[in-house]
Amino acid sequence: MQKKSYWNETVSIPARNPLAGDISIDTVIIGGGMAGILTAFLLKKKGRECIVLEAERIGGGQTGCTTAKVTSQHNLIYADLIKTKGEVLARQYAQANEAAIREYESVIRQNKIDCDWKECPAYLYADRKKTELHNEYMAALHLGIPARWTEDTELPFRVEGALRFDAQARFHPIKFLKAVSDEVTVFENTKVIKVTDNGVETDKGNVQAANIVFACHYPFVNIPGYYFMRMYQERSYVLAVKGAPPLNGVYLGVDQDSLSLRTAGELLLIGGEGHRTGEDTCGGQYGKLKSAAARWWPDSKEAYRWSAQDCMTLDKVPYIGRYSRRKQNWFVATGFQKWGMTSSMVSAMILSDMITGEKNRHEEVFSPQRHIGQDAAGNVCKESGHTAVTLTKPSGLPEDKKEKVRTTRCSHLGCHLSWNPEEKTYECPCHGSRFDCRGRVIDGPAQKDITAGGGDE
Structure with missing residues (x-):
């Protein structure tokens, strides 16, 4: 079976022209996925001139690979947020994501977008982790989320308990993205080569801009920001099947090896089996x-x-806000965990407010300059150690794969690559860059093919 996304196979977004020479604009947005397009859309509504630069095609990255649940129910998060960040910031997180759902509804209604939007309940379900799930239920209630505890679900297997959030949603992300992208200026097949204080350089021309937004999944500028020390990447897998009874709600199991489930048209999407890239x-x-x-x-x-x-x-919270204290006109939206659709709208709402000088009441919890807490600080040390080990350990490539490329090191920061037999890709366990079987970049932060030889350092 060929690997194809249902979303991209059922909707085609018309091609856009590449950038044709140098221009000047108020805001340039790097990345034509959901976060970048929505940020441009909201900025246009606020009267700001902006463009989106996409290295390949609109929606050709992670937006087309989502399961497209639009929900404030982000696994077991609220009990942890209350513990690590306090009630005020935990409530900010919950309210921001609830506001994002309502903003999607508003955009869809006002623009009459046909994108299979369906309001539905979202469920977390548990077998072994019933106690942890019940703690999450109590935390949700404490934060004002209208949550319900139940043992009654549509699932064909028994669960010990389930946490239900009402008024959540699911949709067809590429149908939505097609409609919204029609309202903004996008240049496709335009790769950003360099970012400066007052603009970007691309392979098709230069853009002078007062504001620069990184909405390209993983920020590729290492310093300042140091996002490569504060994030890692994970892969997950989706099987879409015909002939399964439809589900009204969307589901996620909190136990290890549990499934993510939702209906899309006549298909059931079965997700899971995640691992670190x-x-x-x-x-x-x-x-x-x-x-x-x-x-x-x-x-x-x-x-x-x-x-x-x-x-x-x-610390399980996206980085949305100013790229670093040193770059006040650079902005970033990244680290969406498994919740890219809701987080994309949260990003667009916060960044469009920041760029236009408005105060967003939810921005503090997402600030990239936030204090991440003792537990998360320990994770920084863990990630640094993981990178150090991966830089020095022998390559994990099978012998028959080593001859395909000139180097077994990632072109980002030189970590040893490993081979993913499920995807037929070379992958970096440090920061998640991926390359196809001929060494060409598939996912960043790497910007160079490994067939060019050697790492950047």
Whole structure:
């Protein structure tokens, strides 16, 4: 079965021209995915002139690989946020994501967008982690989220408990993105080569801009910001099957190896089997999802399969705001964990306010300059140690793969690559860069193909 995203296979966004020479603009946004397009859309509504630069095609990155749940229910997060950040910031996080859902509804209604938007409940379910899930339920109630505890679900298997959030949603992200991107100026096949204090240099011309937004999944400028020390990346896998009974709600299991589930049209999307990028040397993820489909939905048949890549922060909260204290006109939206659709709208709302000089009441919890807490600080040390080990350990590539490329080191910061047999890709376990079987960059932060030889350092 060829790996194809249902979203990208069922909707095509018309191509846009590349940048044609030098221009000057108020705001330039790097990245034509959901976060970048929504930020441009909201800035235009506020009267700001902006453009989006996309290295390939609109929605061709992680937006097309999502499961497209729009929800404030982000796994077991609220009990942890109250513990590590306090009630005020935890409530900011919850309210920002709830506001994002309502903003999607407003945009869809006002612009009459047909994107299969459906309001529905979202569930976290547990078997072994019932106590942790119940703690999350109590935390949600404490923060004012109208949550409910239940043991009654549509699932074909028994659960010990489930946490239900009402008035959440699901949609077709590429249908939505197609409609919204029609309202903004996007230059495709325009790769940003360098970012300066007052603009960007691309392979098609230079853009002078008062404000620069990094909405390119993983920030590729290492210093300042140091995002490579504050994030890692994970991969997850999706199997779309025909012939399974539809689900009204969207579901995520909190136990290890549990499933993510939602209906999309006539398909059931079955997700899971995640791992840190670069740490899958055995493969078999799609096979495990197929086994789950055969067990619980025996009459189903595979229609699509695809995978996603997510940036994971050390304290479970995205980085949305100013890129660094040293670059007051640089802005960033990254580290969305597994919740890219809701976080994209949160980013657009916060960044469009910041750029136009408005105070956003939710911005503090997402600030890239925030104090991340003792537990997260420990994770910084852990990540630094992980990188140090990966820089020095021998390559994890099979012998038959080493001859395909000139180097077994990532072109980002020189970490040793490993081979993902499920995806047929070279992957960096330090920061998550990925390369195809010929050494060409698929995912950043790497900007150079490894066939060019050697790391940057």
